[in-house]
Amino acid sequence: MDTAEIKDAIREMITEIAEDMDVEEEKITDSAHLVEDLELDSMALLEVLASMEKKFGISIPESEFPNLTSIDTCTTTVEKYLAEKS
Amino acid sequence: MDKKRIVITGLGVVTPIGTGVETFWEAAVKGTNGVRTIKSIDTSEHKTKTGGEVIDFDALDYLSQEKIDSMGRSSQFAIAAAKEAVEDAGLDFAQENLFRVGVCLGTTMGEPQILDEAINKKYQESSAQAIPAGLPRQYPCNVIPANVAKEFNIKGPTVIIPTACAAGNYAIGYALDQIRLGRIDVALVGGSDPFSSIAFTGFNRLLATTPDVCRPFDANREGMAVSEGAGMLVLESLEHAQKRGAKIHAELLGYGLGCDAFKMTIPDPEGSGGILALGKALKRSEVPSSEVDYVCAHGTGTGENDKSETLIAKTILGERAKEVPMTSLKSMLGHTMGAASAIEAVACVLMVTRNTVLPTINHRDSDPLCDMDCVPNEAREKELDTVVSNAYAFAGNTSAIVIRKFKG
Amino acid sequence: MSNSNLVITGTSSISTLGIGFEEMAKNLATGSKPSSVKAFEFHELDRETACFRLPEFVPAEILGKKGLRTKDLATKILLATMELQFKERFESEPLESKPGIVVGTAFGSVQSIGDFLSDSIVNGVNAVNPMLFANTVINSPTGNANIRYGVKTLSTTVSTAFNAGVDSIIYSCDHIRCGYLNAIVVGGLEEVSYYTLLGLERSGVLSQSGESKPFAVDADGMVIGEGCAMFFVETAESAQAHGASPVVEIAGYCNAFDPAEGPSGFNPEGEGARYVIEQTLAMAGVDASAVDFIAAGGNGSVAGDTMESKVLSDIFGDTPVAAYKALTGECYGASSTLSLACAIADMKAKRVSGVGSEYAVSNNINLVSTSLSDKESEYALCTTFSCDGNCSALLIKNR
Numbered sequence: 001m002d003t004a005e006i007k008d009a010i011r012e013m014i015t016e017i018a019e020d021m022d023v024e025e026e027k028i029t030d031s032a033h034l035v036e037d038l039e040l041d042s043m044a045l046l047e048v049l050a051s052m053e054k055k056f057g058i059s060i061p062e063s064e065f066p067n068l069t070s071i072d073t074c075t076t077t078v079e080k081y082l083a084e085k086s
Numbered sequence: 087m088d089k090k091r092i093v094i095t096g097l098g099v100v101t102p103i104g105t106g107v108e109t110f111w112e113a114a115v116k117g118t119n120g121v122r123t124i125k126s127i128d129t130s131e132h133k134t135k136t137g138g139e140v141i142d143f144d145a146l147d148y149l150s151q152e153k154i155d156s157m158g159r160s161s162q163f164a165i166a167a168a169k170e171a172v173e174d175a176g177l178d179f180a181q182e183n184l185f186r187v188g189v190c191l192g193t194t195m196g197e198p199q200i201l202d203e204a205i206n207k208k209y210q211e212s213s214a215q216a217i218p219a220g221l222p223r224q225y226p227c228n229v230i231p232a233n234v235a236k237e238f239n240i241k242g243p244t245v246i247i248p249t250a251c252a253a254g255n256y257a258i259g260y261a262l263d264q265i266r267l268g269r270i271d272v273a274l275v276g277g278s279d280p281f282s283s284i285a286f287t288g289f290n291r292l293l294a295t296t297p298d299v300c301r302p303f304d305a306n307r308e309g310m311a312v313s314e315g316a317g318m319l320v321l322e323s324l325e326h327a328q329k330r331g332a333k334i335h336a337e338l339l340g341y342g343l344g345c346d347a348f349k350m351t352i353p354d355p356e357g358s359g360g361i362l363a364l365g366k367a368l369k370r371s372e373v374p375s376s377e378v379d380y381v382c383a384h385g386t387g388t389g390e391n392d393k394s395e396t397l398i399a400k401t402i403l404g405e406r407a408k409e410v411p412m413t414s415l416k417s418m419l420g421h422t423m424g425a426a427s428a429i430e431a432v433a434c435v436l437m438v439t440r441n442t443v444l445p446t447i448n449h450r451d452s453d454p455l456c457d458m459d460c461v462p463n464e465a466r467e468k469e470l471d472t473v474v475s476n477a478y479a480f481a482g483n484t485s486a487i488v489i490r491k492f493k494g
Numbered sequence: 495m496s497n498s499n500l501v502i503t504g505t506s507s508i509s510t511l512g513i514g515f516e517e518m519a520k521n522l523a524t525g526s527k528p529s530s531v532k533a534f535e536f537h538e539l540d541r542e543t544a545c546f547r548l549p550e551f552v553p554a555e556i557l558g559k560k561g562l563r564t565k566d567l568a569t570k571i572l573l574a575t576m577e578l579q580f581k582e583r584f585e586s587e588p589l590e591s592k593p594g595i596v597v598g599t600a601f602g603s604v605q606s607i608g609d610f611l612s613d614s615i616v617n618g619v620n621a622v623n624p625m626l627f628a629n630t631v632i633n634s635p636t637g638n639a640n641i642r643y644g645v646k647t648l649s650t651t652v653s654t655a656f657n658a659g660v661d662s663i664i665y666s667c668d669h670i671r672c673g674y675l676n677a678i679v680v681g682g683l684e685e686v687s688y689y690t691l692l693g694l695e696r697s698g699v700l701s702q703s704g705e706s707k708p709f710a711v712d713a714d715g716m717v718i719g720e721g722c723a724m725f726f727v728e729t730a731e732s733a734q735a736h737g738a739s740p741v742v743e744i745a746g747y748c749n750a751f752d753p754a755e756g757p758s759g760f761n762p763e764g765e766g767a768r769y770v771i772e773q774t775l776a777m778a779g780v781d782a783s784a785v786d787f788i789a790a791g792g793n794g795s796v797a798g799d800t801m802e803s804k805v806l807s808d809i810f811g812d813t814p815v816a817a818y819k820a821l822t823g824e825c826y827g828a829s830s831t832l833s834l835a836c837a838i839a840d841m842k843a844k845r846v847s848g849v850g851s852e853y854a855v856s857n858n859i860n861l862v863s864t865s866l867s868d869k870e871s872e873y874a875l876c877t878t879f880s881c882d883g884n885c886s887a888l889l890i891k892n893r
Contacts, residue, residue, distance in 0.1 A: 016563065020563035020564075021560065022559075043351055043628075046624045046625075050291060050623055050624055054620075059620070195607055196604075202611060205611050205689070209612070214692055217693055218696070219693060219696035219697035219698070221693030222601070222697065223759075223881070228884070232884075235883070236883070240751060241752055241765075241766060242751065243661075243750065245653075245665075246652075246653045247652055248632035250633050260665065260668070283611075284611055284630060288622070288624070289627075291619075292627060345645060345649040346646070347644050347646050350634065366674075479631070480634070481631060481636065481638070481640070482637050482640055483633060483637065
């Protein structure tokens, strides 16, 4: 899986959550802040974490939680643990 | 119209630190930790391996094998605690109008183990035929009070209020209403919840569980511990208790309910629902906050709870919040879910009658945010007159009850 | 303690009879009987089961699409039922006096619990969605309603099998009479769950013919359904202060517990059933002869129907008996409140709706088969009895 594919998958997850919060589609950019721009609450962030673990078959430690701030940083985090896994 | 006075005349408990009121009290005064490595379910894939399990409970001490087979663990706990409470109260049902005896309990999910076994079997056998015919009659939460009522042939209102982790207080409050309104004379009230793999998995996935023990109000708290148990009380009008010559343990002055209306799984950081509930409980009890001698905290051991609960105490008690002891029994018991506030109510009655404050154990590092007296690690002798007990839940439910030493 | 009269000033419902109270009232009047839904999409047994599901219910049409993604069906049914009728009153009341919310349910969140558990078994305990864990607690629909309408005054869930709806109203009446609140939006809710349906199917209590025939001597079981009915219950003073017109008064109520050993669960002597009816009439200060019709709990399960019809026949003789579960199915926690909603609609339209077909009934009760028109009613009694032993009755008076 290359970076673009990982990012696409993460974007899809986050878009689904953000749309449910009634966030306008154009606001959902790769660098948008998940909490400040897309209005995700801590529960939604937990859901993002769980969805990424499930989708990519990795385990992301709790300590990474503060780094999950945008689609871009989520992608970096996932890549890091995919690399560790292989 | 004068308000009827409501008294507590019987107590019973099933907890991870002991089954039976005296066993429980002895362990609690010593500050016993009931959160241990879980044995009843496979935790190999879970991040957390610890929780509270009742280890000295044998259902056969209370029920025939045939009855045990017909009901789930929540009902078994509830009946065991109810039998102890009824005996303690010296209640003779032959002398009662059974239509004027009620059962009002709280729980979280009903009989989750029945559902758990059924669904696991379905996947093991790859067949929907594995879902047992008895499921609809054994799983729903109303069977818990129904099983208790059947045990004593009770015929009054038999209700369960499944408001999750605050359910015990809700049930106690509703029984108080029914007695005050003259609908019933006496009620078995409380809560029961068995260890649930569903709750354990869910709280793990919420990253809410502690990896070892539960440390409420500690700067290095790491979360809550899923647990199990039951608490039961006999509640009756003072008039009814006096008429039958009952020994009165304590008086239930009132209760208050509220709701955070914030998020499903996160308490309002402003503590709005908890402030409402405790405020209403004191107002309806006609107790000024200056008379509160002790707060039995919800105290789950999560950072969210600690912060909002400290704020609630400070809002209601003002400056006194720093000196009024506020302890978390969940530091010893873990979170017994729907049973929690019922067990805490039993503990509050014991504390006022024995003038002893139970401690918050596992305490190491004080948190400047929780700058009040959590009675760290060791029980304390203290004259107690009026105490309050908080309970909060998923979905924003908040509640508080007020208990006072009985002075005739 | 307040002695003021309790009134219902608004009703909302969602069932196979219609989305919203007006549609339900209209469909009751025309006698249109919904056909049982024969397809249960995830049914894994070897035959189809008749079931009153809600095929035309589109939550987003009523609620908008925001925030619905992770909500379960029961929550969506409850929110939609409340949105249709009570939204404005919730919004107009200040925070400290917003009406409380009380909901009765039987199986509660069993579908969500089962799905969550299945996910953890199939995909592993770390693959579950934490958002869906919130749906597993039985108070989840009620709490979601509190969040949607910003209601901090009260949020209670009550569970007593078939009786949960009426028992929730009784809880609310008690709460108001204690002087805690002046108004509560209260009712019953149930979704059809896969796990319950399979268990019921296997236990043989469901109708094989697929017909819901309450009190029929040849009934072959119940047909289950789903839905919700919610009522705005308040003191007469509160209604007056808000310019709300009382639709009916809650004149009396009582609940009790009277189980029997064995599979049926109903005490055939009906001692508890008699008790709650007598106490309800006594609370209202009226005789049995004052009751114009009965909205009965009969659902086609022979043991329960036989017990209830015997008691009704003994106490009320040939007073007309309406059996709305012929039209809605046995909707468990929602059932008794759907019956109450139908009774209110009938009372207001000066009629009593029939079950839609003629058949021989147990204990010769006067079951209404073809709707009675030009029937003025002052009092209607709603009765409900559950196979676990719960007995409840609620008397309404026309206003």
